[in-house]
Each structure stands twice: as C-alpha cells, then as structure tokens.
Amino acid sequence: MTIKEEIKKIIEKALGRSLMGEAIKGLTKEAAVFSVEVPDDKNYGDYSSNVALVLAKQLGKNPREIAELIKKEIEKQKNIATLKNNLFSKIEIAGPGFINFFIADKFFIDNLKNIDKNYGKAEGPERGRRIIIDYTDPNPFKEFHIGHLMSNAIGESLSRIYEFQGAKVKRVCYQGDVGIHVAKAIWGKMQNKGLSWGQAYAFGAKSYEENDGIKKEIIELNKKIYNRSDKNVNKLYDAGKKESLKHFDKIYKKLGTKFDYFIFESETGEVGKKIIEKGLKDKVFEKGENGVIIFKGEKFGLHTRVFINSGGLPTYEAKDLGLAEIKYKKYAYDKSVIVTGNEVNEYFKVMIVAMGQTNKKLAEKTKHIGHGMLRLPEGKMSSRTGKVIIGESLIEKVEKLVEEKVKNRELSGKEKAEISEKVAVGAIKYSILKQSIGSDIIYDFDKSISFEGDSGPYLQYSYTRAESVLRKAKVEKIKESFKKLPAEIGQLEKMMSYFPEIVFKAAENYEPHFLVLYLTELASEFNSYYVKNKIVDKNDEFSPYKIALTEAFTIIMKNGLWMLGIKTLEKM
C-alpha cells in the first residue's frame, strides 16, 4: 500500500469514529470523495488532504473546526501499524482547513532501505489482470510516419506500466492490408515500378481524386485484390506486403516493441460481417440508402455510421467489431485498450456504443485512447499528398545529431552507434510522452527534440552519471550502508518514496506523462545533490549512506525509464 492510500485509510477510519460520526451526520456519499496529495509547497507537509473542506461544504460548517475534529480522531488511533511506528511527525491544520501531514524522517529512511529492483512492482489494482493493448497499427503499402511513432511510444509505455504493476499484457498490432488504400498503392506501383511503396501510394491517391477513369480502374483493382483473381496483382500484393512488414519489423526492433499478435484487416471482415448480419435481425442495425447497413448513432446522442457498404463489403466499423471478438478469442482479456490518433475519437464512440448492442461484455472492457496528432507547423500531415515525416528518417536525423556530439569521445565505433540509437530513440519518446496524451504536438525538428533540460537524454545522462559514481565506489571499496545516517534527510529521499504512487497514478489515468514529470524532477533533485555532495569519499563517514542513496536512485531511474520504453546506458 502506498503512503497516500494509507493516509486515506487513516482519515476514513477517523471519519467513522463516534465523535466524528455525530459531527458529520447527514453527509451524502459524494461528500466522502476527498483527496490526499503531495503539496507543491513543502511548508504544507509531505501530504495534504482537503477532506475537511469537502465535508464542511456538505454540512455548511466551518472547515477548520471539522479539520480539528478529524485531526483529534486521527491522533487517537493507536492500532494502525504505521502509526505505531510514528508515520507522522506532525499533523497541522492550515489555510482554509487543509490537514497537512508531516512524515517522520525514519519512515523515509526505512523506505529507502527497502528499495531494490522490485520496488513499486506489482502494486495496485492491475495486478494479475489480463490486458490487451492495440497500438502503432501502420498500414502495409503506406509509410510508417511520426503518427505511428507517437502511437507506438504511448502504447508501449502503457503496456510496460501495466506490466510493471503486475498485469499480464498482450500487445496487438492491427494492420490494414486490404482496402482502397492498398489498391491505390498497387496501382501506383503498376504505373512506375521505380517508386517506393509510399510514393506509389501518394501517386495512386492523387490520381484517384483527380481522374474519374483512374478512380474506376482502382476500384476494379481493389476487387481483384479482394478476391485474389489476378495472378499478377497477387504477386505484386504479396511482395509489397512482405516488404512493408519486414520494414516495420526493423523499426519495432529499434523502438523496443515486441508484438504478441499481428492481426490483419483481411481477417476481421468476415467476422465483422456476421456480427452485422445478426445485428440486423436484432434490429441493432438497419438498412439505409443504396442497400448499406447503418447504425443509427443518433439514438445515443451520436451520429450515424455505415457498417456494410453498398457493395456488401464490411467497412472499418464492421471490421472493428470483428477485431474485438478475434482479440478476445486469442486472449480472454479483462481490459482492451486501443491507442489511436484523436481524429477518430468520434468514430470510436459510435463503434463502441454499437458494440455495446452486439456484445455488451466486450464493449464494457474496451477503452479507446485518442492521442494528439503530430502536426507540422504548416498544417496537417498526409501520406496521401506525401507531406509526411517518415518515422525512420526522423530517427536517423536525430541519430546524426547524437553522433556529432559523441564524435570526439574515446569510445569504440560500436559504442558510439549504440549510444546514438539509444539516445535518439529516448529523445523522441520523451518528447512524445512528456505531455498529456490528448493534446497535439506541433512538430518542429529543432524545438521538439531536445538534448538539454527537460529531455530524454537528461534522464539518461543522470542515470549514467550515477552509475559512474557507483563504479568509483566499487573501485575505492566503499560499501553502501545505513549505519551512519545524516541528521536530516532531504527532498531526494522523500521523492523516492513517491515512486510507487506515481506509477499507480500513471496507470489509473492512462497517462505516462505523470511518470515523465516525476522522473525529470527526481533526476533534477539527484543532480543538485550530486554537485552539493561528494558521494564517494573515504574520509567521509556518511559516504556509505550517500552511495546507498545513489544506488536507490539508479534503481528507480532504470525502472522508470524502462516504463517509458527508454533504454539506459553505462556510457554516453
């Protein structure tokens, strides 16, 4: 249990006591929702609760009086294990009626002693749950662009946060290997074999819109692809798909993602179609113009969408219904998370409501996360027009910058290559994960990827430096120990105790940026500590303690960075 939960429990217990019971008579359930937070200002204690303010509002009483009562009740509690150990050094009432809890130094030290590689692991409600996460989802025959990079960074991080918390996570990549976009790309390739698949797609897409004749041609081609009736087309299709997937594999390797299941749109259509046919009988779906089958979202405050088109083919919406069942068949999950760009937020609302009618059980387990779009300063990216930033070329570009930085170091070529890759990927992932998921990133190469301050390399650097300190300690044969403790502990020790609850918060809110923020502050705190203290020092009796503290820092940083999908380095 985290300290935050512990304090919450202590407060709840106090509220149940006789004296308080009388004082808080007539409260509604909603009133019991209060928070325990780490305040920004350390003068307000290590943890602070607004419980008295919330209750006072409900009761129409003075919040400070309520706070006094709660404080008294808490101080009366003797049977809580941590209270026996003097969890609190002081409880104060401040401001309009906040109750501020000051945690005893001894507690932080004890916590520090317990930090090992399992610190913070497998805590919280996700433990043992089966979670399936669907992300990245690039389309074969099209480019892997920075939007996919974004989905990948977020999906991978969420996967790892859940895994760290003890969930059994399966990663899914759902890929559109059929549909008009494929026909456009193949058409483009047929016109000019020299084009890359991305270029072929852009050419096909442009021609499709500009020329009605070509449009018909491409639609015909799409049918051939669908029923595999043309040998030459099949050959091109198979080769193109293989090439795309091979290319994607290389990128996943670099990014550090291993998918458990690859599911293709060509598999989901039939399953989806059957669901719609059954749903039509059950009046979930209805017929619309030109023989299409639609779902009337208006009944649920949403909009209408087509599930089967006039050609009798399942649309993306029908396929998604099929996809959910296929996923469940592969892995009977407790929760299914789908990470995509937020441009499809409205679409997903309709799709999930429709699923609620056809398969309520799965719909309730499904959670869509719409992340912000990576936008260019001059407007939207579009692979149709070829105005995209290709994922791989971005990584390469950043790698070049890192190479420039390490050029003159005394490192082997192999080491330099490893550093470039890890630092580049770390920088990119950090810049994606540092902000809350929903908001867009305006992509500007010079500003978006940073190596200083608030950045991936800053965290990697802090870790590497700490590791280097530990290596020195080993050489000088000073071992970590808690025998000799400093008179007073600082912010660094305290921050380390927050780690488990931050992981918890990130998982609960589907927000890796809480973790990014925390790690950045922790690194900053460590760096300040580092310049103020000589850690490895034979003549300093506190050196063993400082080394222990440094070691704890590296453990938290390593696990934290792992959850962000950022690799650590011994040298950089």
Add this chain to the structure above:
RNA sequence: GCGCCCAUAGUUCAAUGGAUAGAAUAAAAGCUUGCGGAGCUUUUGAUAGAGGUUCGAAUCCUCUUGGGCGCACCA
C-alpha cells in the same frame, strides 16, 4: 450548419475545484582544486475576452473571439 476537443511566460509543456499558477527553453549573470559541464545556481516573464456559480475557478456554466478534428459507404 451540427457535434467533439483546445486556448496558460517570447516558445514548448504542467497544474483530481484548493494554499504564493509549476518546469524546460530562450535572454541575462555566475559555478577552476572534486565522482562525467548532455550538469548546477540566480534573475526577468503567463491563465484569450466578458459575465456567472463557489468560502475558493486556469479548471465548472453561458456568451464572444481564435484554432484543431469529425459529421453515410476512407481508415
């Protein structure tokens, strides 16, 4: 036209209805005996506008302005 989302230092981002709105970057000034300067310390600087609800609003409601996305057979 309708619906959803957004607007915070020059810039990029934080802030479950809470206390003095935090960082980073840019700008300016500093850190030579030390363990890695991709670092550390200090200074300047912001809630789009107008109302409302509340003990308390960047956060909730209404309107205005300015953006993004979606709205029947693309994904």
